Amino acid sequence: MYRYDEFDHAFVNDRVAQFRDQVARRLSGELSEDAFKPLRLMNGVYLQLHAYMLRVAVPYGTMNSRQMRMLAHVARKYDRGYGHFTTRQNIQYNWPKLSELPDALADLASVEMHAIQTSGNCIRNVTADHFAGAAADEVADPRPYAEILRQWSSVHPEFSFLPRKFKIAVTGAERDRAAIQVHDIGLHLKKNEKGEIGFAVYVGGGQGRTPMIAKKIRDFLPEEDLLSYTTAIMRVYNLHGRRDNKYKARIKILVHETGAEELARQVEVEFAELKNTELKLPEQDIAAITAYFAPPALEPRAEGWAQLAQWKKADADFARWVQQNVQPHKHPDYGMVTISLKPIGGIPGDATDAQMDAVADIAQEYAFDEIRVSHEQNLILPHVALADLEPVYRALVAAGLATANAGLITDIIACPGLDYCALANARSIPVAQEISTRFGSPERQAEIGELKIKISGCINACGHHHVGHIGLLGVEKKGEELYQITLGGSGDENTSIGEIIGRGFEPEKVTDAIEVIVDTYLGLRLDPSETFLTAYRRVGPQPFKDALYGDKTAAAA
Amino acid sequence: MTDKVLTANRLSDGISVWLDAAGNWNESLQEAFVARHKEAVEALEATGKQAFADNKVVDVNVVDVEEVDGVLRPLRMRERIRAAGPTIPYAAGYAGLSAIRSAVA
CATH class of the missing domain: 3.90.480.20 (Sulfite Reductase Hemoprotein; domain 2)
Structure with missing residues (x-):
C-alpha cells in the first residue's frame, strides 16, 4: 500500500499543528463559531446531536494493521470504545471532545492517517472496489489511480471551494463493486483492443434528494489523461455548477440541466487545453505509484x-x-x-x-x-x-465477527440516523436491528438468497436507500417516524434507482412490510436461482403493491 | 403557550446541555428551567444569544416540551433522543444507554 513520503508527513503534521492552533483559539474565544465552523469541517469535525463527530479518511478503503490498531486506540482514548465504518469507506467517531481532537489527529498522523477533506465542498475521499488487487475478475488495481487522484485533489486550491461536495469512485472490474454510477465521477478501469489501460468515465451520478444515474461521457480515456480530463470536468462544474441553491449544486443537476452531450462537449473543450500540460501523467509516475500496491508474494498453498x-x-x-x-x-x-x-x-x-x-x-x-x-x-x-x-x-x-451473511438480507447498510445525526428525520439503526433479528436464522437467509436492504434516516441518503434492492427512507410525518419503501434499486454495473412502492409504514409495521415483500418474492420467483432483484425486474412493482396494500387505491393513498 | 426550554451543545466537548434555573448549563433535561410565558421565552433566547457570544455553547435552540407527571418530555423525537442519548443499547463496557428506550418513547 501507499507509504507517505517526506512531503506527505510534513503536510499532515503541519495540518495537525494548524488545527491545534485553531481549536485553541476557538476555545479561548478568539475565533467565533462562524469563523471556526468551516475550519473544523475541513478537518472532518462535525457537530451532531449529542456531541462532536470525527470522520477519519481511509483512502480507497485500504489500511494495514498498525492503522487499524490506531483506530482502536482512538476509539478507546478519545471516544466511547467504538467507531462506525461508513458507506464511503471511512470511520466515524461519535463522542470526541473538541479539546482533545488535535491530540487524536496527531495520533492518527503518526500512522499516516488524517481527516482532511472528509467534509466540506471539496473532493472527498476517493473510493474504490474493496477487493482491489485481489479479485479474480479484475482488469487492473484501481487503487494506484485513486491514490493519484488523492494526491492531486488534496487541498487543490482550485477545487477547495466547489459549489458542493464531490465524490469520485474507481472500479477495476466489469462487476462494479464501487457503485461508480452513483458518484459525481465514476471511473471504470478497462483495457482497449490494444491492451492499453484506460477508463470509461461516468459523470453526474448521485443519491440524496434527487437520485440520478451517471452518464457515460467517455468510452475510453487513456490513463495518462486521468488528471487532465478530471480537471476539465472539475473546471466545467466549478464554472457552471449552481451556487444559488444548495440542493441543486451537485454536478448531477448540472449534467441534467445541461444535457450529457453538451456537458461532454464542454469538458472536451477544456480537456483540449489541458491535455498536453503538466497534468499529463508520466508513465514512470504511474509505475512508481503502482509499485506501492504490488500484491504480496503469495506462495502456493495447495x-x-x-x-x-x-x-x-x-x-x-x-x-x-x-x-x-x-x-x-x-x-x-x-x-x-x-x-x-x-x-x-x-x-x-x-x-x-x-x-x-x-x-x-x-x-x-x-x-x-x-x-x-x-x-x-x-x-x-x-x-x-x-x-x-x-x-x-x-x-x-x-471476536464476535464471524456472522455468515455477506450479501444476504441481514447484511444491511444503515446510516447513523436520528440516534446520532443532526440532519436525520428518523432512526435507521433500530429498524436495521429489528429486520436483522426477524430474518436472522441462517436457513431463512439462505433460502432468500442475495438481497440488499439499505436504510437512510433522511433524504440525504447516506444509507444508499435509492440503490437498495429494498430501500427504506425514514421521514418525519406529523412528528412521528414513517418509513417509505423503495424496490428495485441497485448500485452495481446495472445501476437502477428504486421505485417508491406506496405509502410509508410506521416503525412498528415496517418489519412486517419487509416480510410481506420477501414472502411475495419467494412465492413468485421462478426458482431459487432467481434473485430478488432479477425477479423484481421481471414482474415489476404490482405484485408487491398488491401484497402490501391489498388494492391499487390503497397504494395510491 | 407550549412550555419551552433552552438547549445547546457545550463548546468544549459538544455534549448536549440545557439551561437550568440557576443559569448553569446542565447535562440533564430534567434540570432545565421551563419558560411558560412569552417574557420568560424572550429571556431564554437572550440568555442563549449571550452564552453563544461568550463562547460557552453552540447550536443554541429553544425547544418545545411538555411536563408529564413531573417529567419533562420534548415534543419532537429528535429532542427526546438528544436528551436521552441514542435509543440503541451499546456494547458491554459502555453503560448509560440501557434505560433509554422508555425515556424516548
Whole structure:
C-alpha cells in the first residue's frame, strides 16, 4: 500500500499543528463559531446531536494493521470504545471532545492517517472496489489511480471551494463493486483492443434528494489523461455548477440541466487545453505509484484445498461462513474474506476497539497485513490462504465477527440516523436491528438468497436507500417516524434507482412490510436461482403493491 | 403557550446541555428551567444569544416540551433522543444507554 513520503508527513503534521492552533483559539474565544465552523469541517469535525463527530479518511478503503490498531486506540482514548465504518469507506467517531481532537489527529498522523477533506465542498475521499488487487475478475488495481487522484485533489486550491461536495469512485472490474454510477465521477478501469489501460468515465451520478444515474461521457480515456480530463470536468462544474441553491449544486443537476452531450462537449473543450500540460501523467509516475500496491508474494498453498474440504465437512457453521463470506481470489490457493460488521440484531458498520484490535491481529498473522473497508460497511481481508481460513474463522468467532451473511438480507447498510445525526428525520439503526433479528436464522437467509436492504434516516441518503434492492427512507410525518419503501434499486454495473412502492409504514409495521415483500418474492420467483432483484425486474412493482396494500387505491393513498 | 426550554451543545466537548434555573448549563433535561410565558421565552433566547457570544455553547435552540407527571418530555423525537442519548443499547463496557428506550418513547 501507499507509504507517505517526506512531503506527505510534513503536510499532515503541519495540518495537525494548524488545527491545534485553531481549536485553541476557538476555545479561548478568539475565533467565533462562524469563523471556526468551516475550519473544523475541513478537518472532518462535525457537530451532531449529542456531541462532536470525527470522520477519519481511509483512502480507497485500504489500511494495514498498525492503522487499524490506531483506530482502536482512538476509539478507546478519545471516544466511547467504538467507531462506525461508513458507506464511503471511512470511520466515524461519535463522542470526541473538541479539546482533545488535535491530540487524536496527531495520533492518527503518526500512522499516516488524517481527516482532511472528509467534509466540506471539496473532493472527498476517493473510493474504490474493496477487493482491489485481489479479485479474480479484475482488469487492473484501481487503487494506484485513486491514490493519484488523492494526491492531486488534496487541498487543490482550485477545487477547495466547489459549489458542493464531490465524490469520485474507481472500479477495476466489469462487476462494479464501487457503485461508480452513483458518484459525481465514476471511473471504470478497462483495457482497449490494444491492451492499453484506460477508463470509461461516468459523470453526474448521485443519491440524496434527487437520485440520478451517471452518464457515460467517455468510452475510453487513456490513463495518462486521468488528471487532465478530471480537471476539465472539475473546471466545467466549478464554472457552471449552481451556487444559488444548495440542493441543486451537485454536478448531477448540472449534467441534467445541461444535457450529457453538451456537458461532454464542454469538458472536451477544456480537456483540449489541458491535455498536453503538466497534468499529463508520466508513465514512470504511474509505475512508481503502482509499485506501492504490488500484491504480496503469495506462495502456493495447495494443501488448503483438502484441508478446507475436511474442515467444512466437520463444521457446518464454518462451511456456511466460507460459502457466504469468502470470495475467489486471483490466486487459486487464496480467498478474499468479508468480515461482517452486521451481527444479527447488531448495529451495521460498528466495531468496538477490541474488535478492531482483533482484526488487526488476524490481518497481521494471516492476511499479509492488509485490511479494507467496504462501502457496504464491512471489513475485508483481501488475501487469505485457503489453508488459513479455519484459524481466521476461529479468531473471528472469538471476536464476535464471524456472522455468515455477506450479501444476504441481514447484511444491511444503515446510516447513523436520528440516534446520532443532526440532519436525520428518523432512526435507521433500530429498524436495521429489528429486520436483522426477524430474518436472522441462517436457513431463512439462505433460502432468500442475495438481497440488499439499505436504510437512510433522511433524504440525504447516506444509507444508499435509492440503490437498495429494498430501500427504506425514514421521514418525519406529523412528528412521528414513517418509513417509505423503495424496490428495485441497485448500485452495481446495472445501476437502477428504486421505485417508491406506496405509502410509508410506521416503525412498528415496517418489519412486517419487509416480510410481506420477501414472502411475495419467494412465492413468485421462478426458482431459487432467481434473485430478488432479477425477479423484481421481471414482474415489476404490482405484485408487491398488491401484497402490501391489498388494492391499487390503497397504494395510491 | 407550549412550555419551552433552552438547549445547546457545550463548546468544549459538544455534549448536549440545557439551561437550568440557576443559569448553569446542565447535562440533564430534567434540570432545565421551563419558560411558560412569552417574557420568560424572550429571556431564554437572550440568555442563549449571550452564552453563544461568550463562547460557552453552540447550536443554541429553544425547544418545545411538555411536563408529564413531573417529567419533562420534548415534543419532537429528535429532542427526546438528544436528551436521552441514542435509543440503541451499546456494547458491554459502555453503560448509560440501557434505560433509554422508555425515556424516548
